[in-house]
Amino acid sequence: MNPNDDRESQQGDAARNEALWQQRFGERSERMRASEIRELLKLLDQPDVISFAGGIPDAALFPQAEIASAYQAILAGPDAGAALQYSVSEGYRPLREWIVRHMRALGVPCGIDNIVITSGSQQALDFIAKLFLMQGDTALVTWPTYLGALQALNPYEPRYDKLPIDSNEPASALAAAVIDRARAAGSRPRLAYLVPDVSNPTGRTLDRAGRERLLDLIDALDIPLIEDAAYQALRFEGTHEPSLLALEIARRGDIEQTRTLYCGTFSKTLVPGLRVGWICAAAPVVSKIVLIKQAGDLHSATINQMVTHRLAESVYAAQVEKACAAYGTRRDAMLDALGRHMPKGVEWTVPEGGMFIWLTLPPHLDATILLAEAVTSERIAYVPGGAFFPDGSGRNTARLSFSSASPARIEEGISRLGRLIAGKIAKAA
Amino acid sequence: MNPNDDRESQQGDAARNEALWQQRFGERSERMRASEIRELLKLLDQPDVISFAGGIPDAALFPQAEIASAYQAILAGPDAGAALQYSVSEGYRPLREWIVRHMRALGVPCGIDNIVITSGSQQALDFIAKLFLMQGDTALVTWPTYLGALQALNPYEPRYDKLPIDSNEPASALAAAVIDRARAAGSRPRLAYLVPDVSNPTGRTLDRAGRERLLDLIDALDIPLIEDAAYQALRFEGTHEPSLLALEIARRGDIEQTRTLYCGTFSKTLVPGLRVGWICAAAPVVSKIVLIKQAGDLHSATINQMVTHRLAESVYAAQVEKACAAYGTRRDAMLDALGRHMPKGVEWTVPEGGMFIWLTLPPHLDATILLAEAVTSERIAYVPGGAFFPDGSGRNTARLSFSSASPARIEEGISRLGRLIAGKIAKAA
Numbered sequence: 081m082n083p084n085d086d087r088e089s090q091q092g093d094a095a096r097n098e099a100l101w102q103q104r105f106g107e108r109s110e111r112m113r114a115s116e117i118r119e120l121l122k123l124l125d126q127p128d129v130i131s132f133a134g135g136i137p138d139a140a141l142f143p144q145a146e147i148a149s150a151y152q153a154i155l156a157g158p159d160a161g162a163a164l165q166y167s168v169s170e171g172y173r174p175l176r177e178w179i180v181r182h183m184r185a186l187g188v189p190c191g192i193d194n195i196v197i198t199s200g201s202q203q204a205l206d207f208i209a210k211l212f213l214m215q216g217d218t219a220l221v222t223w224p225t226y227l228g229a230l231q232a233l234n235p236y237e238p239r240y241d242k243l244p245i246d247s248n249e250p251a252s253a254l255a256a257a258v259i260d261r262a263r264a265a266g267s268r269p270r271l272a273y274l275v276p277d278v279s280n281p282t283g284r285t286l287d288r289a290g291r292e293r294l295l296d297l298i299d300a301l302d303i304p305l306i307e308d309a310a311y312q313a314l315r316f317e318g319t320h321e322p323s324l325l326a327l328e329i330a331r332r333g334d335i336e337q338t339r340t341l342y343c344g345t346f347s348k349t350l351v352p353g354l355r356v357g358w359i360c361a362a363a364p365v366v367s368k369i370v371l372i373k374q375a376g377d378l379h380s381a382t383i384n385q386m387v388t389h390r391l392a393e394s395v396y397a398a399q400v401e402k403a404c405a406a407y408g409t410r411r412d413a414m415l416d417a418l419g420r421h422m423p424k425g426v427e428w429t430v431p432e433g434g435m436f437i438w439l440t441l442p443p444h445l446d447a448t449i450l451l452a453e454a455v456t457s458e459r460i461a462y463v464p465g466g467a468f469f470p471d472g473s474g475r476n477t478a479r480l481s482f483s484s485a486s487p488a489r490i491e492e493g494i495s496r497l498g499r500l501i502a503g504k505i506a507k508a509a
Numbered sequence: 510m511n512p513n514d515d516r517e518s519q520q521g522d523a524a525r526n527e528a529l530w531q532q533r534f535g536e537r538s539e540r541m542r543a544s545e546i547r548e549l550l551k552l553l554d555q556p557d558v559i560s561f562a563g564g565i566p567d568a569a570l571f572p573q574a575e576i577a578s579a580y581q582a583i584l585a586g587p588d589a590g591a592a593l594q595y596s597v598s599e600g601y602r603p604l605r606e607w608i609v610r611h612m613r614a615l616g617v618p619c620g621i622d623n624i625v626i627t628s629g630s631q632q633a634l635d636f637i638a639k640l641f642l643m644q645g646d647t648a649l650v651t652w653p654t655y656l657g658a659l660q661a662l663n664p665y666e667p668r669y670d671k672l673p674i675d676s677n678e679p680a681s682a683l684a685a686a687v688i689d690r691a692r693a694a695g696s697r698p699r700l701a702y703l704v705p706d707v708s709n710p711t712g713r714t715l716d717r718a719g720r721e722r723l724l725d726l727i728d729a730l731d732i733p734l735i736e737d738a739a740y741q742a743l744r745f746e747g748t749h750e751p752s753l754l755a756l757e758i759a760r761r762g763d764i765e766q767t768r769t770l771y772c773g774t775f776s777k778t779l780v781p782g783l784r785v786g787w788i789c790a791a792a793p794v795v796s797k798i799v800l801i802k803q804a805g806d807l808h809s810a811t812i813n814q815m816v817t818h819r820l821a822e823s824v825y826a827a828q829v830e831k832a833c834a835a836y837g838t839r840r841d842a843m844l845d846a847l848g849r850h851m852p853k854g855v856e857w858t859v860p861e862g863g864m865f866i867w868l869t870l871p872p873h874l875d876a877t878i879l880l881a882e883a884v885t886s887e888r889i890a891y892v893p894g895g896a897f898f899p900d901g902s903g904r905n906t907a908r909l910s911f912s913s914a915s916p917a918r919i920e921e922g923i924s925r926l927g928r929l930i931a932g933k934i935a936k937a938a
Contacts, residue, residue: 093765097766097791098793101793101794101797102793104731104732104768105640105641106639106641106643106646108643109797112797112800112801112804114800134595137594139591139593139594142593142594144589144590144593147584147593148580148581151577151580151581155573155576156577160571161568161571161573163782164573164780164782165565165566165781165782166563166565167782199628199806199809202804202805202806203805203806206804206805206806210535210664211534211535211541212533212535213535214535214537215644231804232804234804235801236535302533303533304533337526351593352593352595353591353592353593353596353810353811353812354593355806355807355810362530363523364530364531365530368530368534368541371541371542372541374660375631375635375657375660375661375664376631376635376661376805377628377629377631377632377635378629378631378784379784381628381782381784381810381813382782383782383783384810384812384813
């Protein structure tokens with residue numbers, strides 16, 4: 081037997097074993113698939129690749145010295161034992177109190193019972209999906225939407241439909257159409273999700289009128305609306321629109337009467353590696369999420385919540401300012417480079433903040449196929465847009481992140497991408 | 510209108526609002542209920558209450574200085590940026606490599622692809638349930654079992670049946686009975702769960718013969734077996750039984766051929782507040798869990814994984830020794846106090862390690878009813894045993910934790926509990 085036979089037989093064993101496990105897994109496991117974004121993150125390790133793929137903050141902006149001091153102070157102080165011990169599922173109370181004040185400043189009057197700490201807002205999405213979505217229920221999302229939201233919702237086996245944020249039809253008609261389509265599929269609308277501010281993946285912000293129309297629709301459907309506010313603070317210019325939760329409170333007079341579930345995070349403003357986010361919502365929702373948190377992982381790491389609290393108190397505003405300045409410069413560099421290097425027929429969004437520009441190629445180009453060549457021959461990376469569509473459409477789109485490359489690398493990377501795309505367009509012509 | 514009317518009307522509003530949300534929640538939310546343990550944890554804040562309730566480690570044992578140094582070294586070193594950045598869902602590689610060596614030392618030959626980091630083993634249970642359990646599937650658990658496991662499994666809406674670990678009947682007959690009962694309920698066995706070593710809540714260890722019989726049963730049922738090894742290292746005396754995963758590998762020759770999913774944690778040996786645990790299992794299971802982790806919270810806090818890795822390398826063995834010595838003394842104190850203060854008709858387990866003693870009262874006594882009096886008049890707390898039974902049976906049982914009170918407080922607390930129970934028995938006679 082030669083070594084190749086041996087290798088083939090081992091691969092056969094592995095495949096058989098995987099098939100065996102597939103039978104033992106629950107049916108929902110079929111909706112758990114590998115993410116292109118996460119696979120691509122591995123490319124970041126190769127220094128010669130210019131990556132516009134991962135939507136990750138620039139580590140050079142992290143308040144490293146302040147974080148080191150915070151850990152030291154906590155571990156040398158009277159709370160050291162508590163910092164390392166089991167704790168309550170709701171989260172560290174002083175941090176929740178800081179968030180209450182932060183939300184009030186955003187026009188959201190609320191109390192401590194409206195706040196629960198989560199391990200980043202990714203966990204908030206998982207827990208909300210666990211609370212609301214049953215197999216076959218309809219989840220309304222923008223087309224495209226945040227890939228991580230699709231991944232969080234998928235295990236609960238929803239059906240997806242488009243959240244109609246661009247329509248001027250009356251809310252009652254939009255709601256009726258959504259309900260009809262759901263009914264035809266044996267389903268019912270169960271929740272809506274969107275990133276209203278400088279969104280992932282498009283960089284787009286929903287304007288004031290659009291927000292009011294969306295609240296009308298949610299009202300007509302009587303379903304919760306997940307407001308993913310991950311990038312809300314990262315606005316470089318333009319108007320800070322009021323959060324959907326703030327607008328709904330203004331309509332109803334009280335957070336307890338609202339249906340908006342606001343998901344916040346410190347990942348984009350302070351650091352992502354501590355894994356601290358929160359949900360702000362009506363108390364009955366928060367108390368169920370606390371039970372889900374308790375059953376899910378007991379609580380988020382206590383010491384990280386304490387460190388986050390100290391940072392929030394001391395450097396939050398300064399960090400937001402620093403991040404906006406840095407990412408603003410890089411966005412400008414990318415917009416400038418796109419203007420100079422992209423051939424005719426390619427379009428892109430002009431975001432007022434966040435980390436992303438959304439690229440639309442001519443319809444005959446497939447950004448997934450293009451990526452292989454981009455990585456191997458041009459040493460650049462991005463995320464193909466199809467990943468952000470529940471149905472895999474949008475294959476001629478791509479997400480470019482400007483958050484972690486320097487302006488010079490952005491210029492170089494976009495010029496390579498422009499050359500590659502121009503070549504494809506010329507070849508097709 | 511007097512202030513009472515006002516308060517009543519507010520309570521009425523809150524109740525109506527909660528009922529409204531109840532209709533919006535998914536049906537599975539009915540199985541998410543508040544935990545007596547966690548509610549009781551709040552009592553720990555009152556210094557005059559002697560609590561045997563929470564199964565929490567003693568904060569005085571935490572390697573605080575080593576933890577402080579580890580944070581400092583990481584944040585002053587070349588990995589500071591990575592420590593605070595987004596990271597891979599599998600977990601921090603050097604920590605996974607340490608765990609591979611640790612598992613090998615436990616008789617479990619495995620590789621890096623068999624290890625995924627979770628936020629404590631509570632998250633491991635949630636993720637495994639998410640992977641395997643569909644609505645109505647049968648989960649086999651001991652009667653009583655770890656309350657947190659029931660909480661983790663409940664949202665996936667299983668049916669529970671008893672894991673028959675005390676029967677000497679042949680595995681084929683036991684399996685047939687389990688399958689028959691499941692079929693009669695329109696269900697199928699989907700997984701089994703137990704804490705085989707000095708368990709939560711009973712302190713009991715499954716002996717070697719019992720382990721082999723259990724593996725026969727799992728074999729006959731062809732379902733995964735969750736081995737919750739949370740307390741495995743905390744053995745003060747007696748024989749370290751091989752882990753179920755080690756025994757199954759010995760049978761089959763290779764971890765890839767096993768069905769045991771080993772859940773480990775640093776919560777009982779190092780500290781719980783960093784929230785670091787792991788799953789060790791066949792690679793097809795681990796790779797699905799990595800996807801669930803990615804969708805669930807992206808990854809566990811990077812810096813805490815790095816700190817845990819440093820502690821594991823430097824103080825793991827010393828911490829285990831320290832914990833065993835301290836908890837061993839307290840177990841002795843509690844057994845001694847039980848022997849002197851408990852009236853006739855009360856029985857308890859004699860654990861060889863862990864944190865718990867399981868108390869059985871005369872059948873007519875209800876430990877939940879007794880608890881109210883224990884807390885208010887005797888200022889002592891424990892967990893009523895009914896919480897650990899899927900069907901709420903075992904109402905005359907209680908879990909006593911000896912991990913966090915001093916021997917003197919244990920003596921005082923057990924003497925109060927003995928007096929209370931003796932009074933109840935005398936009254937009933």
